[in-house]
Amino acid sequence: MLLAAVAPLYLAAVAGAQVTVYGQAPLWQTASAATPTASPNAYNDTVLAPPPVPSPPPTTNYNLPLLKASTSVANLSIPHVGGSFFGFSIEMSVISQVLGKNSSLLGVPMLNLISNLQERSGGVLIRLGGNTQEFAALVDHIDGGHTFAKVDSGSTQTTKTPAVLYTLDMFYMASNISSMLNVKWFLGIPFNDTNWRLEIAEYGQQILGDNLLGLQAGNEPDFYATFGRRNESYQPQDYFGEIATLIQTIEGNPKIPNKNMLIGPSVATGPWTPEQVWATGYIDAYKANMYCFSVEHYPNNNCAANFNTGQAIIDPETIFPDYLNHGGVQNLVNPYINSANLATAAGKPFIMFETNTASCGGFAGISDSYGASLWAIDYGFQLAFGNFTHALLHFGGQNAFYNPFTAPPTNQSTFNEWTLGAVYYSTLVLAEAFGKTNTSQVVDLQANAASPYTPGYAIYEQGTLSKVALINYISDATGASSLLVSVSVDTGGVPASVRVKYLTSDSVSTKANIAWAGQYFGGKFQVDGRFKGTLNVTTVNCDQTANVCRIPVPSPGFALVFMNSADPMIAESQAQKTFATTARTRTVNTVTVDPTVLATSNGHSADIRGSLGSTTHGSISSTSGMNSLLPGATVLLSAVLGAFVVTKGFAR
Template identity: 50%
Template sequence: MHIQLICLGIFQAVVTTNAVTIYGQQTLTTSTTSAAGSEYTGPAAYNPTTLVPPPVPSPFNTQFTLQLQNGGTNGLSIPVDGAFLGFSIEMSVANQVLGKNSSFIQVPFLNLMANLQQRAGRVHVRVGGNTQETAVLLDSTPDGRILEKNATGSSNPTQTPPLVFTPDLLRMMRKISSFVNVRWFLGIPFLVDTPNRLAIAEQGQAILGDYLIGLQAGNEPDLYARHLHRNSTYGPYDYVGEFGDLVTQMSNDANAKNRNLLIGPNIAYADWTTEDIWNTGFVDQFSANLAYLAVENYPTDNCAVQFNTGGTVHAPQDVFPSYLDHNAGRSIINKFLNSTNYAQSKGKKLLMFETNTASCGGFPGVSDVFGAALWGIDYGLQMAYSNFSGALLHVGGQNPFTSPPTNQSTYHQWTVGPVYYSSLVVAETLGPSNATQVLDLNANGGDIHTPAYAIYENGNPVRVGIVNFVDDPSGASTLSVSIAIGGSGVGQPNATPAQVKVKYLLASSVSQKGNYTWAGQTFGGHFDSDGRPIGTENITTVQCDQVNNVCVISVPAPSYALVFLDGTLTETEGAPSTTFPTTAQTKTRNTATVDATLLATSNGGFDKKKLGSTSPGGGVKNAAGAVRPAVGVVGSVLAVVGGVLFVFLRGV
């Protein structure tokens, strides 16, 4: 081994890295195809299948007006903040997404979080899921890794492995928060409730401090009986009783000092409803302990294909249109509207704690295309309008992002998926004020293909977001949307500005894979990104007609347009622009092999044939593919010695 030191003379007390996620690929034995004649048997995350977009609706009105007013607008949401869309990382893959350990942090992850911090001021990330439920915190592991899985002890239909981890996982999270303002959710192992394992709560509070904002108590407890974790009669009152046992145990633990961080009930809305929990008196009984109320939900699943569950097989081409209209998000949210009202009545915030396009790997041609980005924007803004206080997009496959297979890490970068664009755009739409209110404008006579939202601050509209779900390369379906403020018989003087600025999220089709542009910048396609947007930013200035009190905005088919009514952009209001460049490369040969059983990807899955969700109702949860013994190296290491930043070029 040789080590070369380069003194950069930068005085900064940091440790970072260009580490690579280490996992291998194996050809899948069952292909998922959707377009006629398609055939693909490689890693699911890079499936090239392209679907046929739905036809242009008929009739389709392309011209309509959005009439806004300053002050006195009814129907606004509760105040929300720009960090509304965060991320959920299955605990079993945290070492692949976040970094190898506290000294080797994934630079692309830092950049992706920094983009959001720049717009919203902070990012919310949960490390947990089904693999947290039996996780054991050890002082160390025999081989020194911060996380290991027991492939022989898996459970659930989706093969969730038992997990052990060390405090260095928490130290790595804390170090990430020293670079970018990431606030963390963790979970207490709940499947073992006699007594609960509180080490993660103790160490989490000690290491993360104020960066720890919540502790999940139970992950999808309404599925416990179905998954044979509890007896067949296990119900809401049983969960509430176990929650009470946890509170009592924490009260007797001097090291679990903050007992007000708990999150429940976290149900999947599968075998119980939220009302089943509320009716037990859960919130009133534990109000002092509940930092948040939370649910988990997804529009559908691909579990029958990924895990041979015997359930319904959904053809991607058949479900594709259901993601491309305003009803897609509303159909998920409607069953929780009573709960958002209930949460407000109890002075609590309700989170969508885990969600994405579909469970068990998502659908090729649906979850990995531009239509999913538009879906994520509309879904996110609809949740905000419906009085959710945040949502976490589960990480897996290409969504929201994934690192390359280790044996390609020396020449490939990360893949940024469509719903990361959703999170970026929603952050910029909502902004960093932490007090924006959202209004669904029921635009275009309620046409489900052209939803629009107004964003209010201090009672006045400051931004408008318009979605065009229609796929039409001819240009005939481009929207011409007239925005007016005041006037027009609403009892207010004309208040339309002289000009507005517009940012567009664009692609050629709802079926396009990668290379979408947000205001002219992109994260590229497969293996293209280090987490920093590339390209020249392009912001459109639209001159308004103040005589007729109108600004006319063009919205191509398909696209999302964000209109800044006061001309103030939100992209730099959350925090100064920060990037973490990769400054050195690892050797590209003579690398070491790695035990595959320690490097299984997906959110708990380890099956060498199929990977996916840990929950039949879960989100897009599988990583790039199944594992086998792979090769990999640690990337460039940035470390501080005596206040001077060194770069270590390491070779094996």
């Protein structure tokens, strides 16, 4: 009877080619001024004091000589896949907070934000996993028709990692997104024991097809003994042996046709280093079975504050300067240079599979600030310079400070829109910097006498100087620390003029007032995924006689200098493909949950109704759903729930 009730709407959805439906306020609805009285971390209003101007300050006017041909450049990175360098890692327990409630109710702002990245890069990579993948189990049904639920896993991990229950609808959710946008996926095989649950591989390949790129084999295995998932003697050689048994099991499973798409070892560089894993013979033994090699790492952790570990709580104000320093990102990447080179020699991608400003949700006032935007830009360029092929920025749910974007809490979804994280702007910047040619190479210029506050990079495409990236970490309201960078090119190669896009804000501490080339998305609870404002690209005239282009960079600020005036990225603004709301959930009754019954993982509370938690402790330097019945389609369920306002929502 339920299927019969939905079938007419299903057929209408297929015939009308509707893009999706969405459980938030429609795009045409004006958001209420109401805000939560006790806001989760994702909407935290903490603003830190910017660090003082360095003493002595770096030179503000400096020369930057460049080489026009990549063949003349020393230490240039390998060619990269293009603008999709930054992707996303979504903790499995919070998928419904990021992508949508289920395969029938996808988040329109999410689709619009990803569409903006696709416009610049050609596609986006998303990983569904994290620590919660380790205990995940496929079930036939979850009460209430939900796609996800969470139960106690018995984990002793700091973040109290839950076990995620999921239905086949998870795969259809991903598949429906890929039917609208060029999104490719990574999934994770549960690794809590060696009684392999391979349904995620079986159905992932069956339903996602070529849109599934890889399957993670172990998430931070160097912490398995620490978290009680293995015995205390567990070492890299034991992990090596478990991969062998996993491969043997996959080889014997006819439901997994592609046997060679594993991802590992994904160590956090905590108890183990990658070199300890390589010493087991891992690369040569398993490279034929691997999609890529991977690591995970965060520069710091906020576990003590979020989980009452008993350790000293870190004051964000005291460590804010660490995120505004080029030496910090160099120190993050340098330990992986050898591993990246080994992966390259083996003919495999090398991916930073999970990262962000700090594990356990990040820091208030740092992870959600303009300073984090600059840090992530610098970090992304440095990872690319270090021969990483991708890096995935992690989402941790409502109680994380570092999310690239966040849906409103369920009880505000009828009047509030989404909230954009500062690091989303960083993904836009790198997408435009690397472009779509899939030939981009990057070099750290050691600019301004290697000043840690004013780093610079050059990007080469198809063998020719394409762009210059300039960062000014110094926050100085007087303007005295603004830069004037004199860019020159060998053989008198400067053009008559260059175009410059700026990522701007008032201070490294600000949150909402961030703009890319004059455009922005809105403040807290104001984001529908589409740009606001008018594109503003600055033209800087060059002195060809003196062979110099003088590029201003505000303090703080970031400048992307386009050396080729015909570069298509100059005109990139709002993506041509956007998505409109086709349905709205009921607007009167909302669910409330006793907070004492909510488990936590990575500080992100969740309940069985889809507002689920997330994880990740380490990486520090010291329902089947209706689409299981009606696969591959977006179903409008107003006949079932009697609470949706259904409109014809086509991509436009």
